Structures are given as structure tokens and as C-alpha cells.
Amino acid sequence: xxxxxxxxxxxxxxxxxxxxxxxxxxxxxxxxxxxxxxxxxxxxxxxxxxxxxxxxxxxxxxxxxxxxxxxxxxxxxxxxxxxxxxxxxxxxxxxxxxxxxxxxxxxxxxxxxxxxxxxxxxxxxxxxxxxxxxxxxxxxxxxxxxxxxxxxxxxxxxxxxxxxxxxxxxxxxxxxxxxxxxxxxxxxxxxxxxxxxxxxxxxxxxxxxxxxxxxxxxxx
Amino acid sequence: xxxxxxxxxxxxxxxxxxxxxxxxxxxxxxxxxxxxxxxxxxxxxxxxxxxxxxxxxxxxxxxxxxxxxxxxxxxxxxxxxxxxxxxxxxxxxxxxxxxxxxxxxxxxxxxxxxxxxxxxxxxxxxxxxxxxxxxxxxxxxxxxxxxxxxxxxxxxxxxxxxxxxxxxxxxxxxxxxxxxxxxxxxxxxxxxxxxxxxxxxxxxxxxxxxxxxxxxxxxx
DNA sequence: TCAAAAGTGTTAAACATACACCCATGG
DNA sequence: CCATGGGTGTATGTTTAACACTTTTGA
Numbered sequence: 001x002x003x004x005x006x007x008x009x010x011x012x013x014x015x016x017x018x019x020x021x022x023x024x025x026x027x028x029x030x031x032x033x034x035x036x037x038x039x040x041x042x043x044x045x046x047x048x049x050x051x052x053x054x055x056x057x058x059x060x061x062x063x064x065x066x067x068x069x070x071x072x073x074x075x076x077x078x079x080x081x082x083x084x085x086x087x088x089x090x091x092x093x094x095x096x097x098x099x100x101x102x103x104x105x106x107x108x109x110x111x112x113x114x115x116x117x118x119x120x121x122x123x124x125x126x127x128x129x130x131x132x133x134x135x136x137x138x139x140x141x142x143x144x145x146x147x148x149x150x151x152x153x154x155x156x157x158x159x160x161x162x163x164x165x166x167x168x169x170x171x172x173x174x175x176x177x178x179x180x181x182x183x184x185x186x187x188x189x190x191x192x193x194x195x196x197x198x199x200x201x202x203x204x205x206x207x208x209x210x211x212x213x214x215x216x217x218x219x220x
Numbered sequence: 221x222x223x224x225x226x227x228x229x230x231x232x233x234x235x236x237x238x239x240x241x242x243x244x245x246x247x248x249x250x251x252x253x254x255x256x257x258x259x260x261x262x263x264x265x266x267x268x269x270x271x272x273x274x275x276x277x278x279x280x281x282x283x284x285x286x287x288x289x290x291x292x293x294x295x296x297x298x299x300x301x302x303x304x305x306x307x308x309x310x311x312x313x314x315x316x317x318x319x320x321x322x323x324x325x326x327x328x329x330x331x332x333x334x335x336x337x338x339x340x341x342x343x344x345x346x347x348x349x350x351x352x353x354x355x356x357x358x359x360x361x362x363x364x365x366x367x368x369x370x371x372x373x374x375x376x377x378x379x380x381x382x383x384x385x386x387x388x389x390x391x392x393x394x395x396x397x398x399x400x401x402x403x404x405x406x407x408x409x410x411x412x413x414x415x416x417x418x419x420x421x422x423x424x425x426x427x428x429x430x431x432x433x434x435x436x437x438x439x440x
Numbered sequence: 441t442c443a444a445a446a447g448t449g450t451t452a453a454a455c456a457t458a459c460a461c462c463c464a465t466g467g
Numbered sequence: 468c469c470a471t472g473g474g475t476g477t478a479t480g481t482t483t484a485a486c487a488c489t490t491t492t493g494a
Contacts, residue, residue: 396474
């Protein structure tokens with residue numbers, strides 16, 4: 001037995017203090033005019049991971065981004081035309097890197113736009129479920145993955161980092177406890193450099209140090 | 221574009237102090253005579269979850285077992301005849317419930333047999349990779365899931381429970397610390413009953429109390 | 441000098457780890 | 468009476484959580 005095979009991509013970014021997801025407005029039936037996750041059919045002989053990269057590229061112009069499989073969604077009724085198995089992936093991009101590049105490159109969708117995860121529109125297919133499952137995983141793994149750093153520029157302040165944590169977890173954190181934890185983890189590199197262009201005390205900048213992280217986690 | 225669609229099932233049990241996986245010996249090409257995970261094609265109009273149950277049933281005679289999706293494996297080269305997308309699931313059964321029922325119910329495989337995860341034979345396709353990924357997940361979630369109790373009979377001793385933990389984690393645990401942790405979690409029900417038929421001091425029996433567990437985890 | 445955000449320590453409670461001996465039972 | 472596994476407590480270090488004020492800076 002054969003099935004159609006697509007991938008759907010949950011693309012996150014962080015902007016205006018909020019965790020955002022990139023959605024596209026469909027220009028084709030079914031679900032014409034609905035918002036949906038960016039997703040397409042996988043080509044014959046195309047590796048799944050390659051398909052994710054291709055779609056990410058077609059939507060954002062970006063390459064070489066961290067991405068992770070969430071799982072397969074294969075409900076017989078998830079698509080009105082019969083089973084279309086989709087494998088969902090999630091990806092994180094830096095909002096500023098991407099904002100000028102976001103535009104539909106196929107006529108299948110009318111526009112692409114960011115939505116805060118706390119204020120999603122009604123979505124096509126089972127895409128709401130996919131996002132919720134993905135979000136849950138992001139929360140669960142926040143302390144064991146490098147995901148938070150994917151949201152931030154290379155150099156960032158501790159307050160920015162804390163805001164990303166808060167947006168993902170959906171709750172406020174204590175500043176002192178947060179800084180203690182981060183300091184204790186010890187995989188940030190403190191720079192001899194501070195923020196510029198702010199009208200208040202400038203915060204120190206930090207970098208994520210991948211080497212220290214890998215030592216900490218116990219690389220295999 | 222369409223692809224063949226199978227599911228593969230990682231079926232665990234606990235026996236002789238070891239974590240075991242059920243494998244089948246293939247009687248068909250490709251990989252004739254190799255050991256592989258139990259797996260089959262999903263039927264048209266069959267829900268994926270239904271297919272897992274069906275295959276589990278065909279191999280073990282069991283129904284209504286906890287099962288969880290691991291993810292999709294879709295490499296173009298994972299099957300010699302071209303892409304066959306498989307979605308892997310994992311499942312836990314009680315060895316004693318199952319041991320008399322295990323037998324091939326299709327001529328596609330010659331026999332089914334348990335192997336300790338520490339001594340697996342060479343496996344067909346990418347099944348070794350699937351098992352390793354599944355094992356990792358089992359370890360990661362051991363404290364947050366009810367999986368360990370799926371390995372045990374309704375009434376069990378604390379030593380049996382500890383052995384399951386040890387088999388999954390692949391390391392020894394301190395008896396006192398383990399008991400403190402379990403007591404502290406507080407979702408076991410102590411029975412007024414002890415082991416029978418042992419030639420040493422009989423151990424107290426316990427039950428897993430699902431209600432208490434759900435309160436503890438914070439059910440949603 | 442004011443507004444805004446940066447930066448900083450202490451205490452209490454919960455939890456994890458290391459470690460060794462006596463007890464109850466059946467044979 | 469002995470072999471076997473059952474059962475128990477203490478001390479130490481680590482992690483988490485709660486909580487508020489002073490400092491720096493640019494406008």
C-alpha cells in the first residue's frame with residue numbers, strides 16, 4: 001500500500017518578546033485561504049532531511065539550520081483527499097536574519113507571516129495539533145539542547161536569553177536564579193563588550209560556547 | 221509522490237534480569253534469514269495506531285498495550301527496493317503473559333524470539349539504529365513515564381522494580397536510595413501480602429497506583 | 441535628576457548520593 | 468544453623484526557590 005508523503009515544518013523565531021511560528025496562507029484547495037504550516041510533498045528519491053532543507057529554503061532563504069524530527073502524522077482523515085502522511089520537523093531561525101527574505105516563492109500560498117504561539121489563527125489540517133506537540137517538546141528539552149541559542153544573535157545579553165526561556169516556557173523566571181543557573185552551567189563566554197544604543201545602563205554581552213556545552217553534556 | 225508505508229515495532233520485555241527485544245527471523249527476501257523488528261505494511265484506510273495494534277496482536281496475542289511513536293525513518297536507501305517509509309513504535313509487554321503466545325502467524329517470518337538488548341544479532345535494514353534510538357528515549361523518560369510498570373506483573377516486589385530500572389539504565393542502583401525515591405514519589409500501594417514460594421525471607425508486594433501517579437505528574 | 445534596566449547574596453527546603461549492618465525465612 | 472535476599476538511617480553535598488535593593492547610564 002502506498003501513501004502520499006509530505007513534510008511540514010514548524011519554524012520558530014523570537015520577536016517582540018514572543019515566541020513566533022511562521023505560517024503560510026494557502027492559495028489552493030483544500031483549505032484555500034486558511035493559514036497552515038509551510039509544507040510540501042517530498043520528491044521521489046529525495047531524502048526526507050533534504051526535503052526539509054529545501055522547503056525551509058524556499059520559504060526563508062536560509063540554509064544549514066538546526067532541525068529536528070517531531071514525528072509522523074498519518075491519520076486517514078487528516079486530509080480531505082485521503083491519507084497524506086506528513087512528517088513534522090521543527091526549526092529555529094533568527095528573526096532579524098530572516099525578516100527581509102520571507103516571501104512565498106510558489107503560488108500555492110499567498111503570503112507567509114509570523115504569529116505568536118499564544119495567538120494562532122485557526123489552522124488547516126491537524127496543524128494546530130502538530131504545533132502543540134512541537135511546543136511541548138521544545139519546553140521539555142529546553143535545558144538539554146542548544147535550541148535557545150538558535151533564537152539569538154551571536155552576541156546577546158543575559159536578559160535577552162532569559163526572555164527566550166520565558167517565551168518558551170510561558171512563565172516568568174527570577175532574574176537572580178536564572179543568572180546563577182546559567183553561570184553554573186558555564187557554557188557561556190563572557191565578552192569584553194557591552195550593548196550599544198540603549199538609553200540606560202548597557203548590559204554585558206555573551207556568546208554561546210559550543211565546546212563547553214559538549215563537554216558538559218558528555219559528547220559521544 | 222507516493223511511498224510504501226510500513227510500521228516497525230520495538231517490543232520490550234523483562235526476563236532473566238535483562239531488558240529484551242522481540243525480533244523475528246525473516247523468511248522472505250530481502251534480508252531472508254536475517255533478524256529484524258516485527259513490522260508490516262499499513263493497509264489502505266487503516267489508521268497507523270490501528271496497524272501497530274494489529275501487528276502487536278499478530279505477534280503476541282496481546283491487546284491494549286501502552287505504545288508510543290518513536291518517529292519516521294524514510295531513507296531512500298534503507299530498503300533495497302527503494303524508499304519504504306517506516307514509522308517506528310515502541311511497546312512493552314509482560315514476559316510471562318506473552319511467552320506461550322509468541323509464534324509467527326504469517327509465513328513471512330520463520331520464528332520470533334527475545335534477545336537481550338545487550339546482545340543483539342546483526343539486524344536487517346536500519347533496525348539496529350531504530351532500536352538504539354528507542355532505547356535512548358526509554359532511558360530519558362524513565363522517571364516521567366509509567367513504562368517500568370508495564371514490564372511487571374500487577375503485584376511486584378521493590379527488588380523486581382529496581383531490576384527493571386537497572387536493566388533499562390544499564391547500571392546498578394543503590395538499594396536504599398532507590399527505595400527512598402520510590403517511597404518519596406508515593407505512587408505505589410503497599411499490599412498486605414508477600415511473595416510466595418521463595419526459600420528466603422519473603423518480600424512485600426506492591427501495586428502501581430495510577431491515580432496517585434497522575435496527581436503527581438499533574439494531569440492535564 | 442530621572443527613568444530604565446543591570447547587576448548582585450542569603451537562606452531554607454528538597455533532593456541526590458554514599459555507605460553497612462541486622463532481620464526473617466525456608467531448607 | 469546457614470544461606471539468601473529483605474529491609475532500614477544518617478550525614479553530606481547539590482540543587483532549587485523565594486525574595487529586594489543598589490548601580491550604571493543616557494537623555
